[in-house]
Amino acid sequence: MSAAEPVVTEASERSPVAGPAPLRRRLSTRLLRSELRLIAGRRRNQMGLLVLAAVPVLIAVAVRISSPREGRGPDFLSSITSNGLFVPLAALSVELGLFLPLAIAMLAGDSVAGEANLGTLRYLLTVPVGRTRLLVTKYASLVIGAVWGVAVVVVAGAVAGIALFGTGPMPTLSGSEISFGAAVWRVVLVSLYIAAGLAALGAVGLFISTLTEQPLAATVALMIFTILSWIADSVPQISWLHPWLLVDQWMAFGDLLRDPPFWDNVAQGLRVDLGYAVVFGLLAWARFAGKDITS
Known part of the structure; x- marks a missing residue:
């Protein structure tokens, strides 16, 4: 035996140092941190x-330079002058129809379809990273992205609103x-409630992203899904x-801005969010687990 060759003994093969490595790999957040940086x-x-x-x-x-007319715009918009915290609430009500869903659609389109389009998906799975772990990481990044998006709107709106209209007791619906402290908590x-809805939309987008290798197609498809949902929700028939x-x-x-808060509709919304997240998350897993990765 050459002196340069390592001596492998039964003791070294059973070394406790090597045992926890797979567990550490499974619990590591390195992949998630890398995804968030990307x-x-x-x-x-x-x-x-x-x-x-x-x-916002x-x-x-x-609103500062021209007060809104009575009966025009959202209820939050007409209340901005009474408290600066109504600015982020008005902005959320405006952006929830288009901008926030579009932000999630862009992230979801890039999650799997973007990797496939760039040709990095196959190499990513040879790191080694299991498909289930990769999909969970992708969805976790979408959830964090939803929180990011909502937080940006709220923080920017709160700063601008407080600077222009001040604080004080907040009138409820x-x-x-x-x-003011209770208002901040509301x-x-x-x-968090809006972020939960966007996270559920992200699960739909993740499933769509596993069906194509074109991120733009996945983004457009998710926006069509969102717009059609809004249209269907406005049809009484x-x-x-x-x-x-x-x-x-x-x-x-x-309803969270009532005194006391009215929880029935909020709880119903959270149940629907959870249902969509579970159903489309499982559909994404079933599709991605058996998908032939060619790029």
Whole structure:
């Protein structure tokens, strides 16, 4: 035996140092951190965040220089002058129809279809990274992206609103007033509720992303799904379908601003969000687990 060759003994083969390595790999967040850095580093995502932040600032400035007319715009818009925290709430109600779903659609389109389009998906799976772990990481990044998007709108709106309109007791939709601290907590609850809905939409987008290698096609398909859901939710002749639509209770976040909060519609919305996340998450896993990765 050459002196350069390592001596392998039974003791070294059973060394406890080597045992936990697979467990450490499974529990490692390195893949998730890498995915988040990739998302944050894309120029189009950075520009998207700037657009999300610009809307509440634009609303605050527009209201400051020209007070809204009675009966025009969302209820939150007409209440901005009474408390700056109504700016992020008005911005969320405006952006929830298009900009926030579009942001999630862009992230979801890139999640799997983008990797396949760039030819990096096959190499990513040879790291080695199991398909299930990769899919879970992709969805976790979408959930974090949903929280990011909502947080950008809320923080930008709160800063602009407080700077232009100040703080103080916040009038609720029930006619009473709550303290500034309680109002901040209500805004946090609203943000988490909207992020949950967007995370469920991300699960739909993740499934669509496993069906194609074109990220733009996945993005457009998810936006079509969202727009058709809004249209169906506004048609009274199919009211039986409304409770099953993902967007049906998205605007129920206003119930969190009542005194006391009205939880029925919020709970229904969270149940639908969970259902969509589970169903489409499983569909994405079933599709991706058996998919022939050629690129």
